[in-house]
Amino acid sequence: MANNVHDFKVVLVGEGCVGKTSLILRYIENTFNSNHITTVQASFLKKKLNIDGQRVNLAIWDTAGQEQFHALGPLYYRNSNGAVLVYDITDASSFPKVKVWVKELRKMLGNDVCLVIVGNKTDLEKERHVSLEEAEQYSEAVGAIHFQTSAKLDEGVEDVFLGLTNKMLEQAAKQHSRNETLERQGSQRRNVIIVDDEDTPPPASTRQCCSHF
Numbered sequence: 001m002a003n004n005v006h007d008f009k010v011v012l013v014g015e016g017c018v019g020k021t022s023l024i025l026r027y028i029e030n031t032f033n034s035n036h037i038t039t040v041q042a043s044f045l046k047k048k049l050n051i052d053g054q055r056v057n058l059a060i061w062d063t064a065g066q067e068q069f070h071a072l073g074p075l076y077y078r079n080s081n082g083a084v085l086v087y088d089i090t091d092a093s094s095f096p097k098v099k100v101w102v103k104e105l106r107k108m109l110g111n112d113v114c115l116v117i118v119g120n121k122t123d124l125e126k127e128r129h130v131s132l133e134e135a136e137q138y139s140e141a142v143g144a145i146h147f148q149t150s151a152k153l154d155e156g157v158e159d160v161f162l163g164l165t166n167k168m169l170e171q172a173a174k175q176h177s178r179n180e181t182l183e184r185q186g187s188q189r190r191n192v193i194i195v196d197d198e199d200t201p202p203p204a205s206t207r208q209c210c211s212h213f
């Protein structure tokens with residue numbers, strides 16, 4: 001496994017205006033734009049990482065958060081290894097939307113998809129409307145790591161993608177050993193000799209031979 005290159009697909013989801021595009025642009029290009037430009041279709045950016053000698057290629061997909069684009073979701077999150085579910089700490093309605101996404105992703109992608117939940121805009125702490133305790137408790141309950149970020153001030157952004165990548169590497173290692181076990185069991189099964197029952201008719205070739213007499 002050590003020298004393998006891992007290709008991971010990561011998708012960012014969450015309500016409109018929570019800062020999904022801003023988190024990606026901060027992480028990949030180290031830029032921040034204070035204007036909100038509504039994402040209308042998904043696009044992806046690439047990032048290469050090297051973690052303890054393991055090479056990782058991330059394809060990070062930005063999706064549209066506005067409700068009218070929600071139906072497009074499955075097209076973009078299909079085959080994702082990981083998802084970043086973003087809410088805005090100043091927007092109370094953005095947190096329940098994360099819960100809806102957790103259910104949808106677990107239903108569509110199963111338990112193997114790695115989830116992180118991110119409370120963005122911590123530079124606006126004074127306007128906080130989502131309790132940190134509630135967000136942490138919920139994240140733990142659904143098996144997701146919780147992070148807080150400010151895309152504006154570049155706080156915690158790198159940790160989100162590093163934390164998620166480590167989780168996806170663990171998941172890939174688990175999957176690899178599961179596959180090895182299945183392969184081993186498969187080859188053991190192929191070695192089993194099947195002993196015919198006494199009542200089983202003889203093979204076709206023998207019967208053909210006997211019919212000449």
Ligand SMILES: Nc1nc2c(ncn2[C@@H]2O[C@H](COP(=O)(O)OP(=O)(O)OP(=O)(O)O)[C@@H](O)[C@H]2O)c(=O)[nH]1
Binds near residue numbers: 017021023040150
């Ligand atoms: N104060 C503050 N503003 C932020 C932060 N991150 C994003 N914003 C602002 O929030 C607004 C929305 O950011 P986007 O990144 O466009 O949000 P989005 O989730 O991609 O929005 P959709 O494309 O509609 O889904 C913009 O005006 C950003 O400048 C942050 O950490 N702090």
